[in-house]
Amino acid sequence: MAFADKYLKKQRMYPEYITTPVDENLNMIVTIPCYDEPDLIPSLEALWSCDRPNGVVEVIVIVNSGEQTEQEALDQNAKTIADATAWMETHQDEKLKFFLIHQPKLKRKFAGVGFARKIAMDEAVARFNQIDKANGIITGFDADSTCDANYLVEIEKLFKKYPKANGANIFYEHPLEGEEFDQQIYDAIAQYELYLRYYMLAMRYAGHPHAYHTVGSSFAVSASAYIKQGGMNRRQAGEDFYFLQKIIPLGKFYEIKTTRVIPSPRVSDRVPFGTGKAVSTFVDEEIIDYQTYNYSAFKELKVFFDKVDDFFGVDYETYLNDLLVQLPGSVRSYLKEDNFFEALDEINKNCASIDTFRKKFFGAFNAFKVLKYLNNVHEQFIDEESIVVCAKQLLTDLGINTKGIYSAKELLDIYRTYEKEN
Numbered sequence: 001m002a003f004a005d006k007y008l009k010k011q012r013m014y015p016e017y018i019t020t021p022v023d024e025n026l027n028m029i030v031t032i033p034c035y036d037e038p039d040l041i042p043s044l045e046a047l048w049s050c051d052r053p054n055g056v057v058e059v060i061v062i063v064n065s066g067e068q069t070e071q072e073a074l075d076q077n078a079k080t081i082a083d084a085t086a087w088m089e090t091h092q093d094e095k096l097k098f099f100l101i102h103q104p105k106l107k108r109k110f111a112g113v114g115f116a117r118k119i120a121m122d123e124a125v126a127r128f129n130q131i132d133k134a135n136g137i138i139t140g141f142d143a144d145s146t147c148d149a150n151y152l153v154e155i156e157k158l159f160k161k162y163p164k165a166n167g168a169n170i171f172y173e174h175p176l177e178g179e180e181f182d183q184q185i186y187d188a189i190a191q192y193e194l195y196l197r198y199y200m201l202a203m204r205y206a207g208h209p210h211a212y213h214t215v216g217s218s219f220a221v222s223a224s225a226y227i228k229q230g231g232m233n234r235r236q237a238g239e240d241f242y243f244l245q246k247i248i249p250l251g252k253f254y255e256i257k258t259t260r261v262i263p264s265p266r267v268s269d270r271v272p273f274g275t276g277k278a279v280s281t282f283v284d285e286e287i288i289d290y291q292t293y294n295y296s297a298f299k300e301l302k303v304f305f306d307k308v309d310d311f312f313g314v315d316y317e318t319y320l321n322d323l324l325v326q327l328p329g330s331v332r333s334y335l336k337e338d339n340f341f342e343a344l345d346e347i348n349k350n351c352a353s354i355d356t357f358r359k360k361f362f363g364a365f366n367a368f369k370v371l372k373y374l375n376n377v378h379e380q381f382i383d384e385e386s387i388v389v390c391a392k393q394l395l396t397d398l399g400i401n402t403k404g405i406y407s408a409k410e411l412l413d414i415y416r417t418y419e420k421e422n
Contacts, residue, residue, distance in 0.1 A: 004129040007227040012122050017101040018060070022130045027055025027137060028156060029124035033116035034063045034143040036073035039264070040080050041087055044098065046146035046262075052095040053156035058127065059098045061143070062120040066111025069104075077104075096152075112236030117216070117243075121232050125223050134224040135163060139170075140240065142217035144264035154259040155220050166225035167247045168254040170218040172261040173416060174275075176409055181265060188282030189265035190409040191290040191387055192275065197415040198391045202298040203370060205394060207305035210248045210367055216240035218261035221247055237277075245367050249359075257420050290408075291384040293374045295393040300328035301373065312357045313348055316341060330377040337376070340365070391415065 030047060034040055040061065047059055061084060063077050081102060088098040103119055106112075121138055128136035137159050141147075151170075159165050174189045196213065204211035216239065226232075229246040233239050247253065265279060281287065304327055311323060319341055324332050335341075343364040351357040378384055391411045392402045400418065405411060 002129045002132040003134040003224060004125050004227050007231065008122070008126055008129060011227075011231050012126070014103065014119060016126060017123055018099050018127065020097075020099070022127050023056045023097075024131055025056045026058060026127065026131060026133065028053070028057045028139065028152065029127060029136065030057065030059045030139045030141050030152075031117065031120035031124055032059065032061045032141045032143050033113050033120060034061050034077075034080060035065060035113070035116065036076045037063075037080055037143040038076060039144045040084055043141070043143055043145055044084065044087060044091070047141075047151070048091050048096065049149055050096075050147065050152045051149050052093075053152045055156060056094070057096050057152055058124075059096070060120045060123055061098070061100045062103060062116050062123075063100065064103045064106060064111070064116040064119070066106045067108050069111070074104075077102075110234045110236075112234070112239075113216070114233050114235035114237075114239030117239055118232035118234055121226060125227060125231075128223045134222070135159070136223040137220055138223055138226055139220040140216050140218070141261070142263060144266065145217040146262045148260045148262075150259045151261070154256055157258075158254055158256050159220070159222070162252065162254060164252055165222060165254055166250045166252045167219065167221035167244070168256050169213045169215070169244075170220065170256045170259065170261050171420065172213070172215055172218040172263055174263055174265045176412070184283055185265055185279060187408075188279045188287070189275075190407075190412050191282065191287075192278045194391055194408045194412045194415060195290060195292050195387050197412070197419065198387060198394060199293070201398075201415070201419070202293075202295065202390075202394050203367075205397065206298045206302040207308075208301075208367070208370060209362055210245070212244070212248055212253065212255065214241040214244040215261075215263070217263045219244060220256075225250060241367075249363055249366065290387040292387045292390055293378065294382045294385045295390040296382060297330065297374055297377045298394075299397075300330050300377075301370070303328055304331045308358060308361055309354060311344060311361065312351070312354055314344075316345070319344065330381045331373070333380065334373050334376050338369075338372075 063081050065074055065077055081100065084100050088100060091098060101123065106115055117140065124138045137155060139155060158168055174193050176186050176190050200211055200213055219240065225247055233242050235242055263275065307326065314323060324335065347357060347360045347364060351360060388406065388408055388411060395402050395414060400414060
């Protein structure tokens with residue numbers, strides 16, 4: 001029995017798409033969801049231009065549509081299939097192979113990027129299952145993204161260095177200038193990427209061990225971790241965040257900073273949130289000063305996380321009368337409203353060591369809880385603040401001088417450099 005037989009029997013939604021025999025040296029599969037996408041070929045060209053790694057790489061593109069997809073999108077899909085099929089005929093070698101699968105008429109309830117990613121990633125699992133390779137690497141990529149030439153090599157290198165790695169995120173940078181888009185879009189993406197980096201680093205500064213980027217175009221997981229956590233979800237947006245929040249708590253999750261994915265900054269209304277939708281909102285509402293979660297909310301959360309060990313083995317009276325009173329009012333209010341002691345009590349009943357307690361604690365107060373806390377505290381206690389102001393405040397606490405720096409783009413350059421070097 002191969003490693004993924006049970007998973008595929010239970011979870012796979014469609015029969016095998018690719019019948020080409022699997023190379024015994026297959027080591028990595030890049031999965032690309034593609035819907036109503038005019039810019040697929042540049043993405044394929046970027047992968048084709050990559051330095052070849054030691055193992056064999058496959059690229060699986062899934063062109064997909066729903067039951068009620070409008071004709072214009074179907075026409076674009078048909079053109080994409082024709083163009084990509086012709087391109088793939090002349091772009092295959094022993095180390096890099098391209099496949100295109102087509103899945104139309106997805107049920108309206110599930111049609112979307114999450115389901116498309118699941119189909120492609122499940123197909124990748126099936127490919128690895130044929131050679132019983134549980135440590136095969138599956139990456140998420142987007143149909144409008146490009147990458148540096150060492151993209152494949154650096155991913156392979158990471159998983160070779162850490163053979164038990166469950167996953168990794170890959171450094172990304174949106175283009176901030178050029179002639180492809182209006183300046184308004186470049187200004188918008190600078191603020192939005194700054195927000196993404198601020199949020200992640202503020203969460204990390206607060207002390208949460210699961211603070212990593214969760215961008216759909218720039219992650220990699222092992223096939224074994226993928227099936228262990230039940231595979232990709234079928235969410236129509238935010239699928240990358242929800243999926244990686246299942247992988248990250250497993251541990252052995254790394255960051256690849258020696259290469260880049262370059263996602264597109266273009267506007268999009270295909271999903272209810274995410275980069276494309278955010279840029280659309282910036283442009284439509286002419287936002288020049290993005291408001292985000294106030295940095296004080298993260299600093300107050302840090303007070304809580306700094307005291308995590310104090311909550312090990314506590315009873316309700318100690319929790320209520322000794323520990324809660326030491327926390328900021330916003331955190332104290334949220335913990336009471338969330339009835340967090342119930343989760344804490346259950347954790348303590350099943351923990352014999354402080355190390356196990358910490359792991360289970362942050363499993364309970366996970367990234368979803370952090371987001372819920374932030375929304376709660378901004379509804380009841382504090383106002384949102386300019387991303388430029390918040391980003392500067394965090395950098396100050398990280399020991400970085402920001403005197404004389406006032407633009408999102410300048411701050412983003414600092415954040416990118418900081419992440420690469422730390």
